Amino acid sequence: MPMILLVEDDPDHEALAIRALRKANVANDIHVARDGAEAIAFMQEIVDGKRNAPQLVLLDLKLPKVEGLEVLRNIRASDKTALMPVVVLTSSDEERDIVSSYRLGVNSYIRKPVNFTDFAEATRQLGMYWLLLNQCPPTI
């Protein structure tokens, strides 16, 4: 089954995101990278052929070690990962973050609402759209 990569440094948010995805009946494997460097290492493994590419990357922007935008740049830079669907999930609604993300080729930008009911709903739609409805590019 295709897997989801969740890049999130806050363990609370990680737990809540996984809970929300499960509640939304997303049964896929969820791999968690806890900082930017870990995410980039994960991508390297895909490039090296040690791993299959995830069907969706949920990326936080504010990460320890390497920033989310840098991870995104890294994903888009390599042929093997360039077409991977990446959704930015962040607390920031700063214009520059939104603009930079789209410039780097993000597929979607979602601001995490404070209200968790809204977030759960957003997650449900996210899972539905990216994992069921959206036609992913063929794996290279």
Add this chain to the structure above:
Amino acid sequence: MRTSGWYRVAMFGAMIVVLLNTLFAVKTLHTLFLVQGWRAHTLEVITHTRAIDLEISQGNSAVRAYLLTGYPSYVERFHQAKGTIDSELVQLQKLTIDNPAQQNRILYLKKRILIKRAALETAVAMRSGMAGPLDMTALQPSLSDSPDGLPSVYYCIDRIEEEEQRLLNDRTREVHHAEVLVWVSFFSASLLDIFLLAAAAELLIRVLRDRQTLADRAAEIALLNTDLEKRVELRTRELESSNKELEAFSYSVSHDLRAPLRTIDGFSLALQEDFADKLSGEGQDYINRVRAGVQRMGSLIDALLQLSRVTRTELQHEDIDLSQMATLVFQELKGAEPARSVTFTAQPGLHANGDSRLLRNVLENLIGNALKFTSKVSDPQIEFGGRPGTGELAGKTVYFVQDNGAGFDMQYVDRLFTAFQRLHGDRDFKGSGIGLATVSRIIRRHHGSMGAFSEPGKGANFYFTLADGPIAG
């Protein structure tokens, strides 16, 4: 007229004055030469007259000597005198051709001379016919002078000379006069030249001094400018760094402060959902209160961020139809409360120059407030309009949003536009207390002013002005 124009006029005037003066000097010099010529002419006439006088007496003496001695050399002298007199008379006539009175006198003199000469020639002839001793009695008639003889000749000569003397006097006077004029003209010309030269020199000195002063001042200004530029640069750097700090702060606020809130809310919800069976109604209520507090905190953070964004964003100026914008904003806000019935009127055609996003924010806040504070009246009415300013705001358009809602006590009007200051409790009307602070900051950034008046229960009027033209910064 510019100074250089005046200088040109003065220069031209001076040139004309110098030219006139020169012309005057030349004219007086010319007159002097002329009258001197005339004077010389008169002197020549007098010389010739005197020569005639001399020759007449010489001729007369020669005749007398001949009569006494009988020597023929005296007759020769007499004939010589006759020739000289005739040629002198011709000269005299030529010289006085312009003076008819003198010409008459000369003609008369000529006649007198001829009569005298005839008498003398008769005497000479008689004497040469006499042989032997001298018979004086026979000669007496031709020698004794009748009144029309020699005295009348001398009289004529005297008249002619007298006339010429008079002319000489006149002409000497004229020469003197002309000389004085020449002196005056040359003296005045020199004086004028010296004066003009001095004026030009003074002007030159002044121009040079002014230039020096200007150069000094320019140097001073350049120095001040350099200083100013340095200071501006320093301030700009300070401002930039403080802006950067502010931005970093806002970024942290937007991310870091919200993250724990999400955790609190997320786990509260998880608690509510996953342990519903273990929670009493009271427990559920507590969790709801926790989540409501989180919501409130979240919206406060958002409002704060908006406030800081108003300060940070760069203004984009354009012409805005405020009337249309107000209507759109109202429709949008009203859309969130479809059950309410609110009368909204906007005066059409109100335009302003400003940043459309920020001014939209102003209208959203003011119309949003109006909607909020009319929620408890039976016939809510909101009006957007403009009126010409009076007093301090004279010459500007005052835009206003008027409602018939709860209003406020004018005693607290100053607290309205400060962040986190609220005149109504959350129990009555929800709010962050940041909206009007944001509006006030936006209006300030548009170099405008704002204010409000109200009475409790009688609605409120919030008004603002904007700078007329494009705004720097």
